[in-house]
Amino acid sequence: MSVCRRFHKDFDSGLSETDSPKDRSEWKEHLAMCPDCRKQWEEAEAILRGAAALKDDVRKAMNTVDWDALPGRIADRAFARPVRERIRTAFPSFGWKPIFAGALGGLLIGASIMYFALRTPHPVRPEALGIHASGEFLDRAELSVAKRETIDYLEKSQAMLLDFVQASPEDAGRLLTNESAVRRTADLLSKKRLVDAHLDEASMAKARKICDQIERLFVELSRISEEITAEEAARIQRYVEEKNLLLRIMLLRGELAGSEV
Amino acid sequence: MSDVNPEMAFPPESGASPEAVSGLVRRVRSGDREAFVALIGMYQKKVFVLAYSFFRNKEDAVDAVQDVFLRIYEKIDSFQDNRNFDAWLIQVAKNLCIDRYRRARGRREMESGVRVDEIPLADERSPNAERASNLKSALARSVDRLAERQKTIFLMRHVSQMGNEEIARALNISTGTVKSLHFKAIRRLRTLMGPHVGCQS
Numbered sequence: 001m002s003v004c005r006r007f008h009k010d011f012d013s014g015l016s017e018t019d020s021p022k023d024r025s026e027w028k029e030h031l032a033m034c035p036d037c038r039k040q041w042e043e044a045e046a047i048l049r050g051a052a053a054l055k056d057d058v059r060k061a062m063n064t065v066d067w068d069a070l071p072g073r074i075a076d077r078a079f080a081r082p083v084r085e086r087i088r089t090a091f092p093s094f095g096w097k098p099i100f101a102g103a104l105g106g107l108l109i110g111a112s113i114m115y116f117a118l119r120t121p122h123p124v125r126p127e128a129l130g131i132h133a134s135g136e137f138l139d140r141a142e143l144s145v146a147k148r149e150t151i152d153y154l155e156k157s158q159a160m161l162l163d164f165v166q167a168s169p170e171d172a173g174r175l176l177t178n179e180s181a182v183r184r185t186a187d188l189l190s191k192k193r194l195v196d197a198h199l200d201e202a203s204m205a206k207a208r209k210i211c212d213q214i215e216r217l218f219v220e221l222s223r224i225s226e227e228i229t230a231e232e233a234a235r236i237q238r239y240v241e242e243k244n245l246l247l248r249i250m251l252l253r254g255e256l257a258g259s260e261v
Numbered sequence: 262m263s264d265v266n267p268e269m270a271f272p273p274e275s276g277a278s279p280e281a282v283s284g285l286v287r288r289v290r291s292g293d294r295e296a297f298v299a300l301i302g303m304y305q306k307k308v309f310v311l312a313y314s315f316f317r318n319k320e321d322a323v324d325a326v327q328d329v330f331l332r333i334y335e336k337i338d339s340f341q342d343n344r345n346f347d348a349w350l351i352q353v354a355k356n357l358c359i360d361r362y363r364r365a366r367g368r369r370e371m372e373s374g375v376r377v378d379e380i381p382l383a384d385e386r387s388p389n390a391e392r393a394s395n396l397k398s399a400l401a402r403s404v405d406r407l408a409e410r411q412k413t414i415f416l417m418r419h420v421s422q423m424g425n426e427e428i429a430r431a432l433n434i435s436t437g438t439v440k441s442l443h444f445k446a447i448r449r450l451r452t453l454m455g456p457h458v459g460c461q462s
Contacts (some may be wrong), residue, residue, distance in 0.1 A: 011444050040451070047450045050400030051419035057397075058310050058420060061319040067307065071301035074327050077295050078334040243413075 007037040011044075037183055146198030147256045150207050152255075153188065153195045157214045158249045160184055165240050172237060173228035186220050189215065210252050213243060277303055282346045289337050301330050304347075307421070308354045314420035315358040316365070317401060323371035325361055329354045351423075351431035398452075398456060411446035414439055 029039045160181070167175050174183055192215045199208040221236070240246065277285075282303070288296035297407055305326055312325035332353055340349060413432070417423045425443075427438045 011447070043451050044447050046396070047400060047447060047454060048419060050396045050454075051415075053397035054314065054401065054420055055422075057317065058313045061313055061322065062306065062309065064319060065323060067302075067305060068327070069303055070323070071298040074330045075298045076302055078297065078331055079294055080293075081331075081335075135286070 004034055004037045007034075007040055058068075142198070146195075146204060147199050149191075150204070150211065151253055151256050153191050154249050154253045155209065156191075157186070157188055157218070158246060158253070159238055160188070161214075161217075161246055161249075165237050165246065166180050169230040169234040169237065172233035173230060176233070177228055182222070185218050188218050189222065192218075207252055207256065210248050213245060214249070217245070279346070285344055286337060286340060286342070286346060289334070295332075297334060300333075304350055305330070311351065311354050311417065311421045312358050313361045316415035321361070321365070325354070325358055328361070329357050332357060343345065345430060348427070349429035351417075351427070352433070355417075355431060359413070399454050400450070403450050406453055407436055407446055408448055411442050411449065412439070414442045415446040415450070 031041055109138070164175055166174050176185075192211060195211055196208065199205075199211065217240070266416070273303045282300070285296045285300045285303075289300060308329050309322050312322040312329075316322050316325065329350070333350060336353070340346070404415060407415060410432070414428055417428045417431070418425075423431070425436045425439045429439045432439070
């Protein structure tokens, strides 16, 4: 069916009382001149005659409803409902359209991920004890403890190694195998585990490396049997000298002591 | 041919001002039963007409009126005072009617085993005396075959006698869209009702 473009454009003017009289009169003039639009308009009028018949039905149905009783009946049903049904809807309406719900859901998921991803790696342990301190203060305290423990470890190791290096190979063997030396070696090895934890937390890689070398030496010494030969003692002495272990211990101690908080 | 009758076959009951309606809404919020009764009295016929145009059945329409006002009561706390109560009410009514209509149509199709779309239109060879009745029933069945928004707009416009602006507010669309969908509804009805309106296409 060919449709005059004017029919689509001005169709509503022909129906609406709210459009200006000028618009309607122009539309009527067009209908008089355009047989195509006139034909379609007549067909539309027939449809609306059917709609008018539907309105008659509505009118008849309305006459059979008891309008005076209906509001009371509805109000009774509404007020008989539990109060919580209204409270549940008492929150402000944000117009829950899918796009808003999706955006809000995304925001919540994103915020949760960011929270778990960025939260501090050091859970604030002092809070559990009821102590409150800033994160920066706690970091500095941790570093200070790490340095003190490391210096203590280095001092004890240095003293033991000095005794060993300065002794003759024959005496050195006895020095390492007496009861006191064995206990000191074991103490230093267990202390090293404590120092390791502090060094890791304080990210002191250089100190950790030197302490590891000392540890390897003490592990070696702890495995040596009572019958240590002069040759073995000499070999260990050479190892200490070749690695400049005593010098490095001194330098590290000085460095740690100088930078101590 | 004028469709929006200035005499308004189904006018709002009271013609109350927006301030008066807002006052009633506030009283309903605070639990005033009489205010709720008054509010229902003002709008019940308007809702009934819309519901009847969907169901063409008095009982279903009255049930829909009750559901609409119960829903209004449940949601009254979320109604913002700066909104137009009439538009909100019609929006709630329209949504409920469409929901109920969909359920009822599905039930009818299940019971009869025939889709509404497949029910034949009125017989072309009906005698002249029955023409008006046939036109009405053909229109009723054709309206059922319109797309949902076209159907809603057609019924609001020609049965509920709502203006374009009022429909636009209730459906949350522009007046231009209302006009366009209305035109499409008429064009589709002309096609569906061809024999009854003398359309050759």
